[in-house]
Amino acid sequence: MTIAKKIADKIAELPKDSTFGYADLPIRSEEYVTAAKALERLQKKGIIRKLSKGIFYKPNVTVFGELKPREEDILRPYLYEDGKRIAYITGTSLYNQLNLTTQIPSLYKIASAEKRIYINRGGIKAKPVKSYAPVTDKNYRMLGFLDAMKDLNSIPDVDKKSAILIFLRRLGKMTPKELDVLIKYALLYPPRVRALLGALLEQLDVAIDIKELKNSLNPLTIYRYNLRDTTLTTQPNWNIV
Incomplete structure (x- = not known):
């Protein structure tokens, strides 16, 4: 099976609005140049859109037009590495989801024990904070809940x-x-x-x-x-x- 075929099949399996990067595709690092050309062809066909360097999304087209992916979906590729969660969104954005504040931040905070994640691409900006434990899919909600207790005095308008x-x-x-x-x-x-x-x-x-x-x-x-x-x-x- 060609690299282009493998990429097309993988993208066909993805739900609409989902974001992905090279690490999410069934390719080896030495195949990235060929993969980039295949992704460029898919962009021209309108099958995928480019969000930023190395980050793409599968658009969701409705009767009202094309919907942009949710910000949490845009951030998702930064929260995983080699298919494993290494980070989570914390701060005011999380506390808004927990109904602790009505404010919506212009700057996200991304907690990770493994790396410092900065984002400044398009309308998305994020800065890193250190998580208190290694982050997994099983524990990130608990860590976020404890973050809310830690920051209770500083949550806007709480x-x-x-x-x-x-x-x-x-x-x-x-x-x-x-x-x-x-x-x-x-x-x-x-x-x-x-x-x-x-x-x-x-x-x-x-x-x-x-x-x-x-x-x-x-x-x-x-x-x-x-x-x-x-x-x-x-x-x-x-x-x-």
Whole structure:
């Protein structure tokens, strides 16, 4: 099978709006020059569009015209390496998805433990932040949730009363096994995150051991979240004010 045929077959399998790069195609590095010519022909036929150098997308054409891919789809190639997730979107963009803020950022933050990811292409700009654990498809949502607790004081226009309710609802939907994993990741985060998670779990009265969170904290340290008007009644037990 020719390289062009392999590429065409792979692209035919992709859903509309999806983005991809050379690493997502069934080709070897020494075949990139031939692949580039094949991709150029597919662009001329309108089968794919070029987003930026080495990044393409399969357009979705509707009765209303061609739809641009979602920004999260545009960012997707930067979040994976050799088919494995190595990064995730955090910061205000994530907190908007969690309903913690209505603001939409002009600059994305991409968290990764393996590399620093900068993007400045077209209308997409992103800067790197260090993740607290290696990122996988299984844990990136948990890491993002812990990021929200870490950044609670700095989330734009956040309503802390609503935020606590959102945190409690999300934790309430987790299984005991998932909560145990979340605690293990929380131990990698700053003490204020561990304190807030401990207070939330104590309030939910879940059937898991939270002593490890408590024992990881300095009993003399005060954690300032300004949660006086929230429903988190357990905060004094965790030195949260």
